[in-house]
Structure formats: C-alpha cells, structure tokens
Amino acid sequence: MADVPQPLTKPAGATGRGGSAVLAALTSRAVIAPIAAVVVFLVLWELLVWANGWPDYVMASPSDLPPAYAQYWELFLIMGWQTLWRTVVGLVVAVIFGVLVGMVMGFSRVMRDALYPLLVGFNAIPKATVVPIVALLFVGQHDFNTVLIAFMISFFPIAVSVSIGLSTLEPEYRDILRSLGASQATIFWKIALPKTLPEFFGALKVAVTLAFIGTNLMEIVSPHGRGLGALFDSGKTNSNYPLMFAVLIALAFLGIVLYYVVVALEKIFAGWAERSPG
Amino acid sequence: MQNLIEIKGVRHAYQTQSGPLPVLDGLEIAVPEGGFVAVVGPSGCGKSTLTKLVAGLLKPDEGEVWLHGEKVKSPRSTVGMAFQNPVMLEWRTILQNVMLPLEIVPTKMTRRQKEDRARYLLDLVGLAGFEGKRPSELSGGMRQRASLCRALVHSPEVLILDEPFGALDAFTREDLWQIMHQVKEKEPFTGVLITHDLRESIFLADQVVVLSGRPARTQYVLDVGTTGTRDLDHLYTAEASEMLATLRHQIEVAQGRAPAEPEQTATPDLPPGSAAQGMA
CATH class of the missing domain: 3.40.50.300 (P-loop containing nucleotide triphosphate hydrolases)
Incomplete structure (x- = not known):
C-alpha cells in the first residue's frame, strides 16, 4: 500500500527554447498522459466486469459509480472533507515530530544508537492493532484518535530520512562554516536543512499515502460515523457495493491530490535537486 | 619580519x-x-x-x-579554506556560493559590495559569466576555482x-597553479x-x-x-x-x-x- 507512483517530471532541459507553445506542449503532455492512463484503467476495469458477467456485489464496474456519487454527493463532500482535514493534520504533526526526532538522531550518534531500535519496533507494530487501544484510551475523542493514528503511521519515514540526511553531511561543509565562526544553528539553517530537503520530500510522498491509511483504519474500525471510512462501512452494512467502490475511488482521488501538493512543494523548495536527464 | x-x-x-x-x-x-x-x-x-x-x-x-x-x-x-572536495551548496548559484562566507563573517559591506567582491574574484579566476550557474553545471576544475573564490571572498x-x-587532471592542475599565482598577486x-x-x-x-x-x-x-x-x-x-x-x-x-x-x-x-x- 505504501507504493508511491513515479512522479511525472517534465524534461527540465527543454526550457531553453522558450515560448508559450513549448510550455503548452509540456503542460499538455504532463496532463494528458496521466488522464489517458486513468481512462485506459477504467475501460479495462469495465471490460473485466462485463466479460466475466459479475454482478455488482462481486465487483462494481466504473459505470456503477456515477449513480452512487450522484445519490450520496453531499455525504461524499462532508465525509471526504472530514477524512482530508484529519489526514492533513496528522501529516503536519508527523512532519513536526518526525523532523525533530530526525534532527536529534542526525546530530547525535548516541541518540541515533539509542532511538533506532525503539523507532523500528514501534513502526513494526501493525497500526490496525493500535486502533482499538487508542479508541479505548481516548473514548469519544474521534477526531483526536484519527489524527493520532494518521500521525503514528506516517512519521517514521520522515524521521529516518531527516536523520540520514543530516548525518551524511560532508564534513567539509561543516569545516568551512565553523572555521568562519558560524554557530551550530547557522550551520543547520544554511546547510543542513536545505541539503536534507530532497530526502525529506521523498519521505513525505510516502508519508502522505500512509497517513490516509491511518485515517481510514480509524474511521472504519471505530464506529463514529465520520469520514470516508465510515461511509465505506455503511456501504458494507447496507450491501451497497457500488457505494463501497465509489469510496475507494474517492480515497484514491484524495491521495493523488495530496501527493501532487507535495510534488508542487518539492518543486518550490527542492527543485534544485532535480537534474536534467542526460 | x-x-x-x-x-x-x-x-x-x-x-x-x-x-x-x-x-x-x-x-x-x-x-x-x-x-x-x-x-x-x-x-x-x-x-x-x-x-x-x-x-x-x-x-x-x-x-x-x-x-x-x-x-x-x-x-x-x-582564515579561508579550500579542500580537495570543492563542496558547493547545490541549491545556490555560483555567485551565492562564493558569497556564503560574507553571510557569516561580520562585515560592514552592503549587499551590492558583497556581490561586486564575489564577481571580481570569479572574474579573476576566469569564471566570469558563470555567476548564475548551478554548481552541478560546472566541471571539477571550475568548481575548484569557485571554491577558491569562496575561500578568499572575506579577504x-x-x-x-x-x-x-588533487582530484584534477594534469592540465587543469597546471592551469590552476598559474591562476593561484595571479590571484596571490x-x-x-x-x-x-x-x-x-x-x-x-x-x-x-x-x-x-x-x-x-x-x-x-x-x-x-x-x-x-x-x-x-x-x-x-x-x-x-x-x-x-x-x-x-x-x-x-x-x-x-x-x-x-x-x-x-x-x-x-x-x-x-x-x-x-x-x-x-x-x-x-
């Protein structure tokens, strides 16, 4: 589930020719290619269901989805928003916590040796088993619980990437700045932090999808009727199979949106790390 | 003396x-x-x-x-330092890399003066015209020249x-030896x-x-x-x-x-x- 699709990168070397025509061509390719892929996917899915003659309780086909969306449109908006904001909050907490832990581990060997087993052990625990514990621990705090699980499942890659980024800083950088009398804080802001950004964004792309898993685990398992997970669950209870598939697709859509937000942030803050191919 | x-x-x-x-x-x-x-x-x-x-x-x-x-x-x-590995900050242009020490050392120079100083040094080592390039666009010898400018920018x-x-080919090395003398003058x-x-x-x-x-x-x-x-x-x-x-x-x-x-x-x-x- 943590698989991350390859980012669609524009060929950066082609900017020299200038002109809006080139830009438009690039944009169209970057937009048309993924859309075409989605269309092909939907057609194959439809064909698969049609060829096997599956009824919608075995597997819904894409053509079953629009009615489901139309019928529950308002629920999709409300629940989708609930899922989205809780995922984003969980992710933000994961970024803050993960960066802090990564900094501690990146700058101190002792802390790295001390914390790694703990972190790995914690990460190895399936979060589905943590969900009932958390639900019992903070009974009724549904928003809090959901954010907590989203955070717990997604901070690990961030912490690890930041710590690796910081601990692999070439000693020459440090020597040059220290020989000029720079403080540790200056070295962090001027060099360590920007140098770690590419690794950080790589981890964030993984964390985005993980956070969605966390949010939905809580929404499905814990009966509070909030979020797309709850909508999925109600589809299941009411044997409304097209609704269940519609939720899955909606989740995928939200995941893609958030993923591309991260890609856009990466372009802004760490675009320098992307080299032109060849 | x-x-x-x-x-x-x-x-x-x-x-x-x-x-x-x-x-x-x-x-x-x-x-x-x-x-x-x-x-x-x-x-x-x-x-x-x-x-x-x-x-x-x-x-x-x-x-x-x-x-x-x-x-x-x-x-x-x-003190200014340059190493065998001419580490450059990849997210900065060559000019910004050379100006780095001036951001740390206390100086009364204005932004304009700092930039002029960096440009002057880059010109001195034959890197005029490369100010806006990224370090990844430069060859090893050019990076080493820029590294030299960075080491000297705060006088x-x-x-x-x-x-x-050490890591350069023989001709580039001899080139840089001569540049060193010009710079020192x-x-x-x-x-x-x-x-x-x-x-x-x-x-x-x-x-x-x-x-x-x-x-x-x-x-x-x-x-x-x-x-x-x-x-x-x-x-x-x-x-x-x-x-x-x-x-x-x-x-x-x-x-x-x-x-x-x-x-x-x-x-x-x-x-x-x-x-x-x-x-x-």
Missing part, C-alpha cells in the same frame, strides 16, 4: 577505541606574512590535522599555534588549501598548501616542509628560493629538478624506505648545480 603563522612544538593525538593515536609529534612551522608554505609528507601523516589546527577547529594537546601574534584558541574569520589573512588540486594572503604533488609544492610555495611519517614532526624544510609569480618552465630547470630530488629523498626517508643520514643510497644529495636524475 614577524611570522604570521607560527606553529611551535605542536603535539596532537586522536582518541580511538584502542587508545590514543598520536598524529603530530613536534611540529615546527613558521610562515612570514605573505609567505606560502607547502606541506608534504607520506599519506596519513596528519597533514589535514594541521589545517584544522591552523583554522582553530582543533586544539593541540601540546604546543601552540599563533596567527598574527595571537594564540589560536577558537575558529577565526581571518582572509591566511588561506589554507588542503590538496585542492592581486589578493595577497599567507598560504598553507597541503599537497602530495612535489612539483606543485615547489611551483607554488616559497618553502616546503616535509613531515615525517605518523606521528608527524617537521623533518625537513626546503627553501624554494623564489617568491611570487613564476613560470611553468621554471619546473624544468636543473635547479627545480635538484629540489625535487631532495624532496623525493626526504619523502622516502619519511616513509622509512631510505636511511636518513648517510645519503649515498638511491637518491644522493646532489651538489649544487649538477643535473639531477630522478624526477618526482
């Missing part, structure tokens, strides 16, 4: 798991203001430790390092060069060059210090006898060959491959003026 850099009886050891590892044991180096010393010696003999001591990044266990009549206790901004009294040309500094290249040492420096094997002490000091700019042809004179032969021999002694005193083995100490046979 007062010596700008003075290293007196420096001893230093690194703490390792199997006990202290002495790297420097009785180091004596004196460089007058505007002088240029090259330090050569077997690999792993503590040359890089020496640069850290001069830069104030390390404190010696024993002995003293003096810069401009002051004992070095902590890093000082009157340091002392320039420490830790094998800066326009931007006077007192230089410490760590190198493995004996030709480089006598081409750039006024005195060459040979360190013994680890733990290193000053084993031999060669007076190059020339100061300031010189020609590459100078390297192909009998005089230069003789110096190279002497240094070569001293390195062999430092490596423990030749006896120190009775010098009638492989590379004899040549009487002045005679042709030398061995080139480094």
Whole structure:
C-alpha cells in the first residue's frame, strides 16, 4: 500500500527554447498522459466486469459509480472533507515530530544508537492493532484518535530520512562554516536543512499515502460515523457495493491530490535537486 | 619580519577505541606574512590535522599555534579554506556560493559590495559569466576555482588549501597553479598548501616542509628560493629538478624506505648545480 507512483517530471532541459507553445506542449503532455492512463484503467476495469458477467456485489464496474456519487454527493463532500482535514493534520504533526526526532538522531550518534531500535519496533507494530487501544484510551475523542493514528503511521519515514540526511553531511561543509565562526544553528539553517530537503520530500510522498491509511483504519474500525471510512462501512452494512467502490475511488482521488501538493512543494523548495536527464 | 603563522612544538593525538593515536609529534612551522608554505609528507601523516589546527577547529594537546601574534584558541574569520572536495551548496548559484562566507563573517559591506567582491574574484579566476550557474553545471576544475573564490571572498589573512588540486587532471592542475599565482598577486594572503604533488609544492610555495611519517614532526624544510609569480618552465630547470630530488629523498626517508643520514643510497644529495636524475 505504501507504493508511491513515479512522479511525472517534465524534461527540465527543454526550457531553453522558450515560448508559450513549448510550455503548452509540456503542460499538455504532463496532463494528458496521466488522464489517458486513468481512462485506459477504467475501460479495462469495465471490460473485466462485463466479460466475466459479475454482478455488482462481486465487483462494481466504473459505470456503477456515477449513480452512487450522484445519490450520496453531499455525504461524499462532508465525509471526504472530514477524512482530508484529519489526514492533513496528522501529516503536519508527523512532519513536526518526525523532523525533530530526525534532527536529534542526525546530530547525535548516541541518540541515533539509542532511538533506532525503539523507532523500528514501534513502526513494526501493525497500526490496525493500535486502533482499538487508542479508541479505548481516548473514548469519544474521534477526531483526536484519527489524527493520532494518521500521525503514528506516517512519521517514521520522515524521521529516518531527516536523520540520514543530516548525518551524511560532508564534513567539509561543516569545516568551512565553523572555521568562519558560524554557530551550530547557522550551520543547520544554511546547510543542513536545505541539503536534507530532497530526502525529506521523498519521505513525505510516502508519508502522505500512509497517513490516509491511518485515517481510514480509524474511521472504519471505530464506529463514529465520520469520514470516508465510515461511509465505506455503511456501504458494507447496507450491501451497497457500488457505494463501497465509489469510496475507494474517492480515497484514491484524495491521495493523488495530496501527493501532487507535495510534488508542487518539492518543486518550490527542492527543485534544485532535480537534474536534467542526460 | 614577524611570522604570521607560527606553529611551535605542536603535539596532537586522536582518541580511538584502542587508545590514543598520536598524529603530530613536534611540529615546527613558521610562515612570514605573505609567505606560502607547502606541506608534504607520506599519506596519513596528519597533514589535514594541521589545517584544522591552523583554522582553530582543533586544539593541540601540546604546543601552540599563533596567527598574527595571537594564540589560536577558537575558529577565526581571518582564515579561508579550500579542500580537495570543492563542496558547493547545490541549491545556490555560483555567485551565492562564493558569497556564503560574507553571510557569516561580520562585515560592514552592503549587499551590492558583497556581490561586486564575489564577481571580481570569479572574474579573476576566469569564471566570469558563470555567476548564475548551478554548481552541478560546472566541471571539477571550475568548481575548484569557485571554491577558491569562496575561500578568499572575506579577504582572509591566511588561506589554507588542503590538496585542492588533487582530484584534477594534469592540465587543469597546471592551469590552476598559474591562476593561484595571479590571484596571490592581486589578493595577497599567507598560504598553507597541503599537497602530495612535489612539483606543485615547489611551483607554488616559497618553502616546503616535509613531515615525517605518523606521528608527524617537521623533518625537513626546503627553501624554494623564489617568491611570487613564476613560470611553468621554471619546473624544468636543473635547479627545480635538484629540489625535487631532495624532496623525493626526504619523502622516502619519511616513509622509512631510505636511511636518513648517510645519503649515498638511491637518491644522493646532489651538489649544487649538477643535473639531477630522478624526477618526482
């Protein structure tokens, strides 16, 4: 589930020719290619269901989805928003916590040796088993619980990437700045932090999808009727199979949106790390 | 003349798991203001430790390092450094990379002046027109030139060069040797060059210090006898060959491959003026 699709990168070397025509061509390719892929996917899915003659309780086909969306449109908006904001909050907490832990581990060997087993052990625990514990621990705090699980499942890659980024800083950088009398804080802001950004964004792309898993685990398992997970669950209870598939697709859509937000942030803050191919 | 850099009886050891590892044991180096010393010696003999001591990044266990009549206790901004690996901040342009020290060292310069200073230096090393490029767009030699500009941008009294040309091809290296002389003429500094290249040492420096094997002490000091700019042809004179032969021999002694005193083995100490046979 943590698989991350390859980012669609524009060929950066082609900017020299200038002109809006080139830009438009690039944009169209970057937009048309993924859309075409989605269309092909939907057609194959439809064909698969049609060829096997599956009824919608075995597997819904894409053509079953629009009615489901139309019928529950308002629920999709409300629940989708609930899922989205809780995922984003969980992710933000994961970024803050993960960066802090990564900094501690990146700058101190002792802390790295001390914390790694703990972190790995914690990460190895399936979060589905943590969900009932958390639900019992903070009974009724549904928003809090959901954010907590989203955070717990997604901070690990961030912490690890930041710590690796910081601990692999070439000693020459440090020597040059220290020989000029720079403080540790200056070295962090001027060099360590920007140098770690590419690794950080790589981890964030993984964390985005993980956070969605966390949010939905809580929404499905814990009966509070909030979020797309709850909508999925109600589809299941009411044997409304097209609704269940519609939720899955909606989740995928939200995941893609958030993923591309991260890609856009990466372009802004760490675009320098992307080299032109060849 | 007062010596700008003075290293007196420096001893230093690194703490390792199997006990202290002495790297420097009785180091004596004196460089007058505007002088240029090259330090050569077997690999792993503590040359890089020496640069850290001069830069104030390390404190010696024993002995003293003096810069401009002051004992070095902590890093000082009157030092510029360039390394074999010309690390550049990939997210900055070349110009911004060169200006980095000016963001750290206290200075009264305006932003405009800082930029002009960086542009001037880049022009001096032949990188005019590359100010806006990213480091990844430059060749190794060009990056090393930019690294040199960064080391000089805050007008340091002392320039420490830790094998800066070691990773470059022979032609690029000779190119940069000449650029070094041009730069020193326009931007006077007192230089410490760590190198493995004996030709480089006598081409750039006024005195060459040979360190013994680890733990290193000053084993031999060669007076190059020339100061300031010189020609590459100078390297192909009998005089230069003789110096190279002497240094070569001293390195062999430092490596423990030749006896120190009775010098009638492989590379004899040549009487002045005679042709030398061995080139480094």
